[in-house]
Amino acid sequence: LPARAAPIDYLYIEANEESPQSAADLRARLEAECITLAEQLPYTLDPATPDGLLDWYTSDVLLDWAVTETDSPSTLVTEGCDDVSIAADQLETTYTCSASSSGGIAESVTVKIKRDGNGPTVSYTSAEGTAGDNGWYVSPVTATFTAADLFSGVDTTSGTTTSTGDGTSVVLDSPAFTDRAGNERGAGAATSPAFKIDTVAPWVGDAVLA
Numbered sequence: 001l002p003a004r005a006a007p008i009d010y011l012y013i014e015a016n017e018e019s020p021q022s023a024a025d026l027r028a029r030l031e032a033e034c035i036t037l038a039e040q041l042p043y044t045l046d047p048a049t050p051d052g053l054l055d056w057y058t059s060d061v062l063l064d065w066a067v068t069e070t071d072s073p074s075t076l077v078t079e080g081c082d083d084v085s086i087a088a089d090q091l092e093t094t095y096t097c098s099a100s101s102s103g104g105i106a107e108s109v110t111v112k113i114k115r116d117g118n119g120p121t122v123s124y125t126s127a128e129g130t131a132g133d134n135g136w137y138v139s140p141v142t143a144t145f146t147a148a149d150l151f152s153g154v155d156t157t158s159g160t161t162t163s164t165g166d167g168t169s170v171v172l173d174s175p176a177f178t179d180r181a182g183n184e185r186g187a188g189a190a191t192s193p194a195f196k197i198d199t200v201a202p203w204v205g206d207a208v209l210a
Contacts, residue, residue: 041081041097041109042066056152056181057115061086067099067106075102089116089151116151119185122174124192125158136196141170143192147177147185154179161192169194 044064052058063084069076081097091114098108125146130139142162147154159175172195173188 041099041106043097043109043111045111045113052116052152052181052183054152054180055114057086057113058117058181058183060117061113061115063095063111063113065097067097069099069101069103072102077101086113086115089118090114091151114151116149116179116181116183118149118151119183119189120147120149120154120177120179122147122177122185122189124174124190127192127195129163129195129197132198136198139197139199140164141172141192141195141197143172143174145174145190147179149179152179152181152183163195163197166197166199168196170197171195 043066046062046064047057047059050057061084063086065081065083067076067078067081076099078097078099080095081099084095092112093114094110094112096108096110099106122145125144127141127143129137129141132138140163142160144158144160146158147156154177156177159177161172161175163170163172172192174190176184176187177189178184
């Protein structure tokens with residue numbers, strides 16, 4: 001046969017030098033008589049589609065490859081086709097399965113999976129208010145909290161909570177934050193230090209004369 005731009009994957013052809021054939025006839029005969037490897041490498045994912053936002057998985061993921069070669073199974077060679085169970089958070093990771101046999105080479109298949117099953121981490125950052133004497137605040141106090149996520153990230157990186165009453169030990173809870181995968185970290189994941197707040201001036205009553 002003359003040189004081809006791309007090889008044809010065939011296992012066996014019965015040669016007959018006494019009956020020359022045209023290239024088209026030979027190709028048709030090859031396609032009818034040869035044993036070929038399946039053209040596709042199917043797989044399944046569980047869950048079948050990402051259960052978070054922006055193509056993120058937020059739960060465990062099972063990647064199950066299904067590589068078969070019914071005609072010549074003993075010659076099947078696979079690479080990267082092991083089933084994968086993903087239970088930890090990860091950035092987008094590529095999984096590629098390729099296979100070959102005496103019947104040919106199947107086109108490799110690539111699957112990309114990213115998982116983020118945890119909400120963002122939250123921490124106290126700072127406080128603002130009108131300072132009085134001896135460590136007291138004489139106005140409501142606003143505490144600022146920041147959020148970060150190592151995997152999907154966050155759109156809103158900071159949030160505030162403002163005190164609503166006075167006291168000698170006023171602690172403020174962080175607001176809720178959500179990462180880009182859709183995981184929420186509820187209010188109160190972080191707290192501020194205790195503040196002393198007194199927004200009411202002392203009251204002096206009228207003198208009473210006996």
